[in-house]
Amino acid sequence: MSVSMKMAMDALCVSDGVGSGVGSRVRSDSTSSTASQGSKGRLLLRQRLSQLLTCVEDLSSDDEANEELSRTLDEAFQLCGRISPRDTFRLLMVTWNVATAEPPGDVTSLLQLDAQPAIDLYVIGLQEVNAAPLRFLSDLLVEDSWSHLLMNTLASRGYIKVSSVRLQGLLLLVFSKQVHVPFIRDIQTTYTRTGIFGYWGNKGGVSVRFSLYGHMICFVNCHLTAHMGYALQRVDEFEYILETQDFDLDNTPTVRDHKVVFWFGDLNFRIADHGMHFLRSSINSGRFNLLWERDQLLTMKKKEPFLQEFEEGPLKFKPTYKFNRNSDTYDTSTQKTWLGFNGKKRKPAWTDRILWRIKPNSPPPEDDEEERASTSTQHSDDGQEEYPIKVLQDTYTCDPSYGVSDHKPVIGIFNLEMRKRCDSALVSVCPEGQWSADQDAVLSYTILEDFMSSTWDWVGLYKVGFKTASDYATFVWVKGELAEVNEVMQVCVNKDDVPLVAGEYVLGYYSYNMQSIVGFSHNFQIVESKRAVMEGMVPQDVNGLNK
Numbered sequence: 001m002s003v004s005m006k007m008a009m010d011a012l013c014v015s016d017g018v019g020s021g022v023g024s025r026v027r028s029d030s031t032s033s034t035a036s037q038g039s040k041g042r043l044l045l046r047q048r049l050s051q052l053l054t055c056v057e058d059l060s061s062d063d064e065a066n067e068e069l070s071r072t073l074d075e076a077f078q079l080c081g082r083i084s085p086r087d088t089f090r091l092l093m094v095t096w097n098v099a100t101a102e103p104p105g106d107v108t109s110l111l112q113l114d115a116q117p118a119i120d121l122y123v124i125g126l127q128e129v130n131a132a133p134l135r136f137l138s139d140l141l142v143e144d145s146w147s148h149l150l151m152n153t154l155a156s157r158g159y160i161k162v163s164s165v166r167l168q169g170l171l172l173l174v175f176s177k178q179v180h181v182p183f184i185r186d187i188q189t190t191y192t193r194t195g196i197f198g199y200w201g202n203k204g205g206v207s208v209r210f211s212l213y214g215h216m217i218c219f220v221n222c223h224l225t226a227h228m229g230y231a232l233q234r235v236d237e238f239e240y241i242l243e244t245q246d247f248d249l250d251n252t253p254t255v256r257d258h259k260v261v262f263w264f265g266d267l268n269f270r271i272a273d274h275g276m277h278f279l280r281s282s283i284n285s286g287r288f289n290l291l292w293e294r295d296q297l298l299t300m301k302k303k304e305p306f307l308q309e310f311e312e313g314p315l316k317f318k319p320t321y322k323f324n325r326n327s328d329t330y331d332t333s334t335q336k337t338w339l340g341f342n343g344k345k346r347k348p349a350w351t352d353r354i355l356w357r358i359k360p361n362s363p364p365p366e367d368d369e370e371e372r373a374s375t376s377t378q379h380s381d382d383g384q385e386e387y388p389i390k391v392l393q394d395t396y397t398c399d400p401s402y403g404v405s406d407h408k409p410v411i412g413i414f415n416l417e418m419r420k421r422c423d424s425a426l427v428s429v430c431p432e433g434q435w436s437a438d439q440d441a442v443l444s445y446t447i448l449e450d451f452m453s454s455t456w457d458w459v460g461l462y463k464v465g466f467k468t469a470s471d472y473a474t475f476v477w478v479k480g481e482l483a484e485v486n487e488v489m490q491v492c493v494n495k496d497d498v499p500l501v502a503g504e505y506v507l508g509y510y511s512y513n514m515q516s517i518v519g520f521s522h523n524f525q526i527v528e529s530k531r532a533v534m535e536g537m538v539p540q541d542v543n544g545l546n547k
Helices: 003-011 034-056 063-082 133-141 145-155 178-183 228-244 276-284 296-303 366-371 530-535
Strands: 087-097 121-127 159-167 170-177 184-195 200-212 215-223 260-266 352-358 389-398 410-418 427-432 441-447 458-463 474-477 488-493 503-511 516-520 524-527
Touching: 087 215, 087 260, 087 352, 121 145, 121 200, 121 215, 121 260, 145 159, 145 170, 159 178, 159 184, 159 200, 170 178, 170 184, 170 200, 170 215, 178 184, 178 516, 184 228, 184 516, 200 228, 215 228, 228 296, 260 410, 352 389, 352 410, 427 503, 427 516, 474 488
Parallel strands: 087 121, 215 260
Antiparallel strands: 087 410, 121 170, 159 170, 184 200, 200 215, 260 352, 389 410, 427 441, 441 488, 458 474, 458 503, 503 516, 503 524
């Protein structure tokens, strides 16, 4: 190899991690700027290519040198692909044992609605939602009061509920900004009972999994066995949940097959050994670190290899259990025993937790073990990095302002850094012409990419500010024959199904197989019908939006 060619090759060797398969360890409380990393990478690439082009002038004209130059340029273009920009998505998670209470009147603080940058995804896990027999049956017919409040609050801010699952008192809800909804696909839910030998759902786990821009993510909301002496049983229950929950997907049949797993809920781990006086003294003085060594979950993580795959931010907030209701005071009640004698007060504990797991890559060398956490990568055939994802925790705290329960809610805010595996909608939808209830309306849709479309797919008409995929004004089935890619299909909407009153609407194509909306139209205006004008009808208020 000529000296100039070696200089060119050296110029392409990136020393600061751009294009490498393993990143530095990401601490739970660290933050990162994706934009600045991307711009640095592009600048570095330009510098390397500039050096390469300078070296080309010194190359001889023989075939061997030309072949070597070709290979070098190929490496440069591969590097271009590997440092394509990454996107950051803001995820806010809440876990709260609501102790059968009705929701508070305002959840602005809980959902951090004024946070900047704005949240992209909300994942809310509740435990002990009122599941008395009559109440539970009524909730099957209409949304429970917690879901109703959360949907109304978030819909007015442009968030849509993309999935939910309930097992008696366990409830898990996922909300997304509308712009991301077409890229949340293959949604599936499941649950596992662990109460009363696995036959009762007062304890257990509920899960939602989906693909977010092509990355497989799973959320597991758990309520595990209570009381101080059952730490090992809690670990066994969670392991049982992981082993038994499965999904009807070849690439992610189990929870642990997902690239990212979030495990959260009322995990019920306690602080062992310390007396009440020491606990409260440490809490009141803010010396939470004195209690970490006896926290049962942290202790069990040292013993159980599968728990060591899960990460958690530092516990720098007050233990969230047990409080007197509507108070910031820890439990002062006297518990009654079976025989009517007074029992002990509940000791404060971090029962409510949020952890996460990145699917491990193939084991690194022993001296690189610290580089495993918080980064997941998939590699191409040549071993190069393709689709990394990082989980960076920005906030891990509780909100003591809520007192309806004897637990305080725990909040975790995360930045998910990733390269999108897919960034175009599967279907294009468009209203044709002017829409009014005075005449039949026409819409068109086009399949943009081949996917498992179905004759059970449908297109919904939604008023801006809608809550869920089922919150449509009307819908129409797609054509009886499946459309080819790029084939424009038209469907008529009967004028009797078109809203009479003017308003701003959007069309959404719902995929039966993916259980999600995979394409939206632009927002458009439905014109006031003659009947509405004659009868003096006024627009309805939808989630605070009067359009």
